[in-house]
Amino acid sequence: MQDSPKVRMPGAVILALVMVCGHALGYVFGGWALIDENRSKLEHGQDLLMPMAMAWFVALFLWGVAALQVACVVLARKRRYWVRVVLIVCLSFVALSMIVAFLGSLVGGVPSLPAFVIAGLDVAALWMVSGPSGHDYFSARGPASGVIPA
Numbered sequence: 001m002q003d004s005p006k007v008r009m010p011g012a013v014i015l016a017l018v019m020v021c022g023h024a025l026g027y028v029f030g031g032w033a034l035i036d037e038n039r040s041k042l043e044h045g046q047d048l049l050m051p052m053a054m055a056w057f058v059a060l061f062l063w064g065v066a067a068l069q070v071a072c073v074v075l076a077r078k079r080r081y082w083v084r085v086v087l088i089v090c091l092s093f094v095a096l097s098m099i100v101a102f103l104g105s106l107v108g109g110v111p112s113l114p115a116f117v118i119a120g121l122d123v124a125a126l127w128m129v130s131g132p133s134g135h136d137y138f139s140a141r142g143p144a145s146g147v148i149p150a
Contacts, residue, residue, distance in 0.1 A: 031059035095122035
């Protein structure tokens, strides 16, 4: 039985996966911060950021997206095509939101350099995952297990 050659994951794809993990961590903390801030405002008799049911919905949505992103990062070694599609959708969402955050900071008169840098990195990561290196890595399939090529 022949050993199938191991294909190394391109460094650009690894960088994109690290960025996805960072965003997933941000989603987890963001959901927690939303719930915590709403509870704090409720305890002090202030107006809530949003109704508590909506805050829980948003937090659960963020935690679900974070779990999906972490699952994609973990499963990226298996080179499944659907992992690439989910990563493209998640990175598109994050890149667009960071671009909107930067434009919002420009309109507010205080340009945010971190938002600009993160938006640029997100666009680069999206290009890496959806570009040729991501396509070559995620679309390649190894030989079926137990099948010996003739």
